[in-house]
Amino acid sequence: xxxxxxxxxxxxxxxxxxxxxxxxxxxxxxxxxxxxxxxxxxxxxxxxxxxxxxxxxxxxxxxxxxxxxxxxxxxxxxxxxxxxxxxxxxxxxxxxxxxxxxxxxxxxxxxxxxxxxxxxxxxxxxxxxxxxxxxxxxxxxxxxxxxxxxxxxxxxxxxxxxxxxxxxxxxxxxxxxxxxxxxxxxxxxxxxxxxxxxxxxxxxxxxxxxxxxxxxxxxxxxxxxxxxxxxxxxxxxxxxxxxxxxxxxxxxxxxxxxxxxxxxxxxxxxxxxxxxxxxxxxxxxxxxxxxxxxxxxxxxxxxxxxxxxxxxxxxxxxxxxxxxxxxxxxxx
Amino acid sequence: xxxxxxxxxxxxxxxxxxxxxxxxxxxxxxxxxxxxxxxxxxxxxxxxxxxxxxxxxxxxxxxxxxxxxxxxxxxxxxxxxxxxxxxxxxxxxxxxxxxxxxxxxxxxxxxxxxxxxxxxxxxxxxxxxxxxxxxxxxxxxxxxxxxxxxxxxxxxxxxxxxxxxxxxxxxxxxxxxxxxxxxxxxxxxxxxxxxxxxxxxxxxxxxxxxxxxxxxxxxxxxxxxxxxxxxxxxxxxxxxxxxxxxxxxxxxxx
Numbered sequence: 228x229x230x231x232x233x234x235x236x237x238x239x240x241x242x243x244x245x246x247x248x249x250x251x252x253x254x255x256x257x258x259x260x261x262x263x264x265x266x267x268x269x270x271x272x273x274x275x276x277x278x279x280x281x282x283x284x285x286x287x288x289x290x291x292x293x294x295x296x297x298x299x300x301x302x303x304x305x306x307x308x309x310x311x312x313x314x315x316x317x318x319x320x321x322x323x324x325x326x327x328x329x330x331x332x333x334x335x336x337x338x339x340x341x342x343x344x345x346x347x348x349x350x351x352x353x354x355x356x357x358x359x360x361x362x363x364x365x366x367x368x369x370x371x372x373x374x375x376x377x378x379x380x381x382x383x384x385x386x387x388x389x390x391x392x393x394x395x396x397x398x399x400x401x402x403x404x405x406x407x408x409x410x411x412x413x414x415x416x417x418x419x420x421x422x423x424x425x426x427x428x429x430x431x432x433x434x435x436x437x438x439x440x441x442x443x444x445x446x447x448x449x450x451x452x453x454x455x456x457x458x459x460x461x462x463x464x465x466x467x468x469x470x471x472x473x474x475x476x477x478x479x480x481x482x483x484x485x486x487x488x489x490x491x492x493x494x495x496x497x498x499x500x501x502x503x504x505x506x507x508x509x510x511x512x513x514x515x516x517x518x519x520x521x522x523x524x525x526x527x528x529x530x531x532x533x534x535x536x537x538x539x540x541x542x543x544x545x546x547x548x549x550x551x552x553x554x555x556x557x558x559x
Numbered sequence: 560x561x562x563x564x565x566x567x568x569x570x571x572x573x574x575x576x577x578x579x580x581x582x583x584x585x586x587x588x589x590x591x592x593x594x595x596x597x598x599x600x601x602x603x604x605x606x607x608x609x610x611x612x613x614x615x616x617x618x619x620x621x622x623x624x625x626x627x628x629x630x631x632x633x634x635x636x637x638x639x640x641x642x643x644x645x646x647x648x649x650x651x652x653x654x655x656x657x658x659x660x661x662x663x664x665x666x667x668x669x670x671x672x673x674x675x676x677x678x679x680x681x682x683x684x685x686x687x688x689x690x691x692x693x694x695x696x697x698x699x700x701x702x703x704x705x706x707x708x709x710x711x712x713x714x715x716x717x718x719x720x721x722x723x724x725x726x727x728x729x730x731x732x733x734x735x736x737x738x739x740x741x742x743x744x745x746x747x748x749x750x751x752x753x754x755x756x757x758x759x760x761x762x763x764x765x766x767x768x769x770x771x772x773x774x775x776x777x778x779x780x781x782x783x784x785x786x787x788x789x790x791x792x793x794x795x796x797x798x799x800x801x802x803x804x805x806x807x808x809x810x811x812x813x
Contacts, residue, residue: 305771306591306592310586325772329591371766372770399674403670417633535687
């Protein structure tokens, strides 16, 4: 009996270690037989192109075997890339810059949104935010710690609005304070819940508008396609094929002629959202991904640099990361 | 007792930390996935004061929530201890209600009560209330035949006396259950803060996770562990004092 307990503890420890090491399997290196692609969020309109690529054979036609995996609040594509559990992923620019600041070996191979969908909804009756200066005295919802806080603080600083001139309201998943009129502007993803809330309020006879930071020269990049530096260096062909497949799929998914197919596909994965709402979400997404004269997937280096500058000024990162070095040029 | 509890926690915490660092350096992972020692040290220096205040705030709410849960569980267990229709209904309801995940119930609580102190208190109390209730019903519903028989046959048995006899005879179990549920109260408060509150260490953890900052999470976990250990020690000392006052210790030694 003496010594049985230490042996048991040792064996348990060994078991835990083996499980952990098993989880951290081979990274980068050899071309993966099967590629895992970790999305940023659950299946919804923001994953339309990803689902389109998977369902309409864009990957297989290029000889790629890809498993598209939904994201979520506890999923972090960057961590999964480093741990070798995924080879490609979607991450927001702030995630990418934070990760670069901590030495993560990642590269951005395409920028999905050309305009950040993170905007603020407001009741348009009696309110028009032609300038951020009109935010003075208003109650503005922000998610403390989220990138909407960083964007709003950058905007306030840029327009020399002292933080105490605006009432910042801590936002959660419950929209009641906005519906009740306790909060004037509420952060939402314009092409996703923005459509749903605007619809609800329209049914209640209230018109809404969107406050868009990009219009006031605060350009904070949103979702982008990423991979690891080792994957890019060792398998540039796979990376190129993957990026081309995905961007072609997004292009087709966003084309007005294919709208019915895209709506049906997104609805099949996101059955909680009615097809007519998805149709409106698709229109909004198209404008964010394909602005006038824009090109799908284009990496806007200046916007990335501004995003880094904002994060630096807001103290989100301690020192510059030279983000442009992690942005892949179009020629790959 | 204090030394034992704290050293147990520190051993487990630093073993876990060592394992994480081993994985990090074995696989050459960046500080984004697992923070390095220097990163943790810098983060600790930067956030320790704020996190300390947050943990004390959380602990305060957890203690009040725990006391509320104990009081409520005691009353309901006394009412529900007889083996009659009411007792059976209370037991069934307790078993069923504790199956509801608090993360599903919490948003409703926040909608009704807002994101202030009442919601945090209620969620902390709910999380530790049901396990307490079931244990209390089990203990107070179990007759102590050797002693109760005398009062029953002489017709002097009253419900107050019955409760006193059962509580006295099972004081050791009751204290263990109350001490054990303290951790649940702490967990409940942190969950509430994580989901909807604007203060406390659960709220700080939420922000740290938003920022993908594992170093902050590790600092928060350290402080939560230390203060949870201190609370458990305080309860154990209180239990010891109660037992001494009731003369249970002397009787056990005899």
